[in-house]
Structures are given as C-alpha cells and as structure tokens.
Amino acid sequence: MIPQAFDYSAPQTLEEALGLLASGAKPLSGGMSLIPMMKLRLAAPDHLVDLRGLKELNYIREDNGTLRIGAGATHYTVESSALVRAKCPLLAETASHIGDVQVRNMGTIGGSVAHADPSADYPAALQALEAKLVLKGAKSERTVSIDDFLVDTFTTSIEPGEIIIEVIVPASGPQCSYEKVVQPASGFAIVGIAAQLNKSNGKISYARIGVTGLSNRAYRASAAEKALEGTTGSAQDISAAAALVADGVDANSDLFASAEYRRHLTIVHAARALRSALA
Amino acid sequence: MKISGTTTLPVPPERAYQMMQDPEILAKAIPGCESLENIGPDEYRMKMKMALASFSGAFDGKVKITEQSPPTSFRLAVEGSGRIGFMKGDGLLKLTPIESGTEISYEGDVQIGGTIAAVGQRMIDATAKMMIKRFFEKLAA
Numbered sequence: 394m395i396p397q398a399f400d401y402s403a404p405q406t407l408e409e410a411l412g413l414l415a416s417g418a419k420p421l422s423g424g425m426s427l428i429p430m431m432k433l434r435l436a437a438p439d440h441l442v443d444l445r446g447l448k449e450l451n452y453i454r455e456d457n458g459t460l461r462i463g464a465g466a467t468h469y470t471v472e473s474s475a476l477v478r479a480k481c482p483l484l485a486e487t488a489s490h491i492g493d494v495q496v497r498n499m500g501t502i503g504g505s506v507a508h509a510d511p512s513a514d515y516p517a518a519l520q521a522l523e524a525k526l527v528l529k530g531a532k533s534e535r536t537v538s539i540d541d542f543l544v545d546t547f548t549t550s551i552e553p554g555e556i557i558i559e560v561i562v563p564a565s566g567p568q569c570s571y572e573k574v575v576q577p578a579s580g581f582a583i584v585g586i587a588a589q590l591n592k593s594n595g596k597i598s599y600a601r602i603g604v605t606g607l608s609n610r611a612y613r614a615s616a617a618e619k620a621l622e623g624t625t626g627s628a629q630d631i632s633a634a635a636a637l638v639a640d641g642v643d644a645n646s647d648l649f650a651s652a653e654y655r656r657h658l659t660i661v662h663a664a665r666a667l668r669s670a671l672a
Numbered sequence: 673m674k675i676s677g678t679t680t681l682p683v684p685p686e687r688a689y690q691m692m693q694d695p696e697i698l699a700k701a702i703p704g705c706e707s708l709e710n711i712g713p714d715e716y717r718m719k720m721k722m723a724l725a726s727f728s729g730a731f732d733g734k735v736k737i738t739e740q741s742p743p744t745s746f747r748l749a750v751e752g753s754g755r756i757g758f759m760k761g762d763g764l765l766k767l768t769p770i771e772s773g774t775e776i777s778y779e780g781d782v783q784i785g786g787t788i789a790a791v792g793q794r795m796i797d798a799t800a801k802m803m804i805k806r807f808f809e810k811l812a813a
Contacts, residue, residue, distance in 0.1 A: 429791075430727060430791075433787055433791060434755070434756070434787075435727045435728075435729065435756050435787060435788060435791070435792075436727055436728060437728070510795075511795070511798050512794060545802050545805075546724075546795065546798040546799055546801075546802050547724050547795075547799075548724075548802070576794065579794065581794065608798075609798045609801065609802060643801065645797045645798050645801075646673075646797050647793055647794045647796065647797055648793055648794075649794065
C-alpha cells in the first residue's frame with residue numbers, strides 16, 4: 394500500500410501547472426481514482442502535478458444562460474451550491490449520488506470527467522445537459538462537447554499536456570432526475586440514467602436522456618428522447634420511450650450484473666427517471 | 673469471462689487470414705505490443721505495455737495460433753503476465769466472405785487475475801472489448 398517514489402509539484406498558478414504538465418507530468422486533482430491505483434502500484438507516475446492549489450479552477454458562476462463550473466470544484470461543492478441547485482438541479486442531484494461523503498469532499502468534477510470511468514455518475518448528467526468542456530494546455534485552449542470528449546472506456550479526446558479547466562452546462566429547469574443503481578462495494582453506478590425534460594401546455598417539448606454504466610462510455614439515448622418529445626408523458630409514453638434507451642448498445646457485463654440484466658435495469662430505471670422528472 | 677462478437681475487414685478472407693498469421697502485422701495491430709518474437713511454429717513471445725486510465729503495466733507473454741484451416745478459421749491463444757496481474761485469452765476466429773470483404777466472428781474466453789482483476793473486475797469487460805476493437809481497427813488500417 395505504499396506507492397512507488399515520485400516527484401511532486403504543487404503549483405499555485407494555472408500557467409505554472411500547464412508548464413509542468415507539458416513536460417509529461419501527470420495531473421493530480423482530488424486523487425480519488427489515481428491515489429488508490431498508485432498505492433496498489435497499478436499506476437506509477439514519475440511526477441505528479443497537484444492541481445488542488447489552483448484557486449483559479451475553483452468557482453461556479455452564472456454567465457449568460459449557462460453555468461460555468463471550474464474543474465477544481467468538488468462534488469460536494471456542486472451538490473451544495475445554491476446556484477447549481479437553482480439553475481441546474483440535475484447536476485446537483487447527480488453530484489450527490491457520487492461515491493460516499495469522503496469521495497465527494499475530495500473528488501473534483503474535472504478529475505472525474507477526465508478519468509472517463511464508464512460507470513461514473515457525472516457523464517450521464519453531462520450528456521443529458523449537452524455539456525461543453527474547456528480544455529487547456531500550455532499553448533492551446535479549446536472547447537469540446539462531452540460527446541466528443543468521451544471516446545471509449547477510460548479514453549478521451551484530451552491531448553497530452555491538456556487538462557479540463559471548466560465545465561459549461563446550460564441553465565436548466567427543475568423537470569429532471571438522476572436514477573442510479575449503485576454497486577454497493579464501489580459506489581459506482583451499475584447503471585445511471587439522467588433525464589432533463591421540459592413539459593409545457595401538457596406536452597413534452599424537450600427531452601434529453603443520458604445513460605452511464607451500461608456500455609463503454611456514457612451516451613445520449615436519442616431514440617428514446619425522440620419517442621418522448623411531442624407526447625403528453627403518459628405512463629404508456631414513458632414505457633415506450635424507456636424501452637428504447639438501451640437500443641443498439643453493446644452492454645457490459647461483470648460479476649455483479651450480466652449484460653442482459655444491465656440492459657433490463659437501464660430500461661426500468663429510465664422509466665423511473667422520466668416519471669420522477671415529470672412528477 | 674466469455675467474449676464474442678463480429679467485425680469486418682475490407683479484404684477478402686484469404687488476405688484477412690494471411691494478415692492475422694503475419695507476426696509483423698500482428699505486432700502492429702495488438703494494442704500495446706512492443707515486440708513479437710518467433711519461438712516455434714506459429715508461436716511467438718510477446719512483450720506488451722498497457723496503459724489505460726491511470727493503470728499502466730508491462731506484460732510478458734505468448735501468442736499461439738492453432739487449429740488452422742485457411743481461409744475459414746483458426747484458434748488464437750494469448751497469455752501474458754506482469755507485475756500488475758495476468759491475463760489469458762483463447763478464442764476461435766471464423767472468417768466468412770461478404771460483399772465488402774470478410775466478416776470475422778470470434779468467440780472465446782478471457783481470464784484475468786492478480787491485482788488488476790481484484791480491483792478492476794468491473795472494468796475488464798469494457799477493456800477487453802476496447803482492445804479487440806482497436807486490434808481490428810488497426811488491422812483494417
């Protein structure tokens with residue numbers, strides 16, 4: 394349980410951090426995934442750059458119909474922020490489901506998203522919110538959609554030397570829900586479904602559904618969204634839409650849940666998420 | 673754990689079969705493969721390095737091809753061990769001609785043990801699928 398020796402830098406500015414990362418060092422944020430891997434010696438980075446001292450990555454602010462969340466915001470900060478709860482309740486609710494209280498106090502939104510664990514909670518909500526990520530390197534800055542960012546299991550479109558500095562989500566209404574089947578040992582989602590809806594004048598005018606845990610990466614269930622939009626959101630409408638959430642998806646299987654069972658859980662819990670969003 | 677699936681290659685079965693027996697091509701297509709050295713008939717010693725998320729580790733292993741019946745099927749066995757654990761996979765690959773080239777269906781068993789399996793059980797399936805996908809993508813490239 395003792396990691397291999399490594400160098401450690403704790404820069405105070407983003408510029409300094411990006412300079413160090415450009416030379417091949419590994420970024421450390423909350424350390425909730427990386428540190429356990431290092432203690433088991435499954436990971437042995439030579440040089441860690443601790444991003445936790447970067448005050449410029451720790452903010453949540455409203456900007457022209459969006460929320461901009463600094464990558465260093467912990468899950469607890471997002472979960473408890475009055476601004477996020479009021480302007481993007483889906484994200485606050487999702488954050489409250491991550492791991493346990495210790496993990497939520499240490500883990501950060503940027504670290505979690507960059508890790509791209511296929512069972513992480515945030516990606517479901519970020520897909521449903523069509524979030525954007527700002528990536529910055531020593532000499533570059535670009536904005537990518539969450540869908541383009543998540544490539545495959547633990548694989549993202551981030552370039553060496555780049556880190557996520559900001560997560561941008563649209564200000565969104567209260568008709569939302571995150572439903573998760575939790576793996577009790579790890580706290581990760583066996584499956585997790587995030588729904589963001591808008592129902593006005595008796596019709597669902599807008600539906601976004603993000604799914605995590607089922608397959609190699611979190612995705613948007615577009616067929617289910619289309620099936621739901623334009624309906625009144627009756628019990629039949631919800632069942633019909635939920636039945637489509639796992640369509641065409643190559644489901645994962647492990648000791649805890651077979652592919653077939655995961656698929657079933659996804660459909661059942663998607664219906665619950667839709668019902669609860671409309672309740 | 674059982675692994676199965678199908679994929680396609682844009683070349684006829686004869687060529688696809690030949691590619692998958694060619695150590696130089698295999699070395700390029702197997703994700704993380706650093707070297708493949710012939711140690712016997714259709715048997716190779718392989719060094720590979722895997723890096724995934726914060727995991728990384730070197731594996732030392734073997735690749736063996738048996739039950740050859742060109743150009744329709746063969747059996748591929750891969751095993752490797754390293755400081756972070758071991759893996760062993762064995763599968764039957766079947767090649768069928770289709771209009772756009774060859775359809776390859778595979779069915780096999782993968783076993784993973786050691787530290788990596790103890791802590792990474794829930795990731796094994798997704799990781800194995802990704803490696804197979806990358807293998808065929810590189811083979812097609």
